[in-house]
Amino acid sequence: MDTTGVAVQVMSDSISAWFWIALGEAIVILLLLTARRKSIPREFIGMDKRDMKNTGDSANMQNIVDSIAKSKELYRELSRKCHPDRFVNTNLQQVAEEIFKEVSRNRRNYQKLLSLKQIAIEKLNLKF
Amino acid sequence: MWYRLILISEWFGEMNERYKLIRDFNRESKLAFISGSVPTLLEAKITKGDSAFRHEFSKFLGGGLRIKALTGTELSRQEMEEIGAIVLANEGMVRKLIVLGWDTLEIHDSIGAFGLKWKLKNYAHTGGLLNARK
Numbered sequence: 001m002d003t004t005g006v007a008v009q010v011m012s013d014s015i016s017a018w019f020w021i022a023l024g025e026a027i028v029i030l031l032l033l034t035a036r037r038k039s040i041p042r043e044f045i046g047m048d049k050r051d052m053k054n055t056g057d058s059a060n061m062q063n064i065v066d067s068i069a070k071s072k073e074l075y076r077e078l079s080r081k082c083h084p085d086r087f088v089n090t091n092l093q094q095v096a097e098e099i100f101k102e103v104s105r106n107r108r109n110y111q112k113l114l115s116l117k118q119i120a121i122e123k124l125n126l127k128f
Numbered sequence: 129m130w131y132r133l134i135l136i137s138e139w140f141g142e143m144n145e146r147y148k149l150i151r152d153f154n155r156e157s158k159l160a161f162i163s164g165s166v167p168t169l170l171e172a173k174i175t176k177g178d179s180a181f182r183h184e185f186s187k188f189l190g191g192g193l194r195i196k197a198l199t200g201t202e203l204s205r206q207e208m209e210e211i212g213a214i215v216l217a218n219e220g221m222v223r224k225l226i227v228l229g230w231d232t233l234e235i236h237d238s239i240g241a242f243g244l245k246w247k248l249k250n251y252a253h254t255g256g257l258l259n260a261r262k
Contacts, residue, residue: 065153109218
């Protein structure tokens with residue numbers, strides 16, 4: 001066998017070795033990807049992303065920052081002024097109870113508290 | 129083919145929406161700090177999150193939303209809990225965060241690496257819908 005023949009033989013051996021190494025790596029990568037896919041929980045199967053994205057106006061960052069800055073103060077003011085005990089034995093007691101419940105439920109949502117303040121002004125004749 | 133193209137365009141749309149959310153928070157926080165209504169300047173940024181909190185919409189290496197105090201008064205543990213509770217009380221916001229690929233909410237102080245983190249999935253309240261479909 002001449003030198004050219006030997007070179008071709010060595011090259012084909014090395015290509016074959018690299019091919020098997022690459023194939024092994026591909027198999028390992030596929031196994032890892034499958035394991036990772038299985039490890040991710042699937043609670044949201046069947047839910048459409050677009051439905052979940054449709055969150056309305058409440059999911060804006062201005063409301064979040066306003067809630068961080070001002071909601072505590074507004075909640076205290078509303079819970080004090082709309083407390084049902086202030087309307088005992090009047091025809092506004094029921095309304096005050098409902099507003100107070102809503103205020104307590106939305107104590108960390110500034111936008112909702114503002115709308116409840118408006119309702120309290122209209123229905124309970126309060127002045128802020 | 130068209131399905132793939134739609135997926136790619138959705139992916140870019142979501143990335144845009146993620147960064148818009150961060151930009152909006154940082155802008156509003158800056159304005160509130162300048163106007164003096166908040167004593168601490170807060171900054172939102174994307175982190176890798178906690179791998180134990182992952183769900184199927186989680187973005188790879190981008191599942192954490194960190195709200196960090198930058199300057200001003202230091203945050204106490206109660207204040208950090210309160211900020212976390214405000215974000216988590218807004219169910220619409222939590223759902224939006226989940227859909228956009230976040231799985232962890234982190235609140236950090238300006239000093240050191242001290243912070244609190246929450247698993248967003250626990251606050252999305254999607255169980256009712258899932259149970260109704262089963």
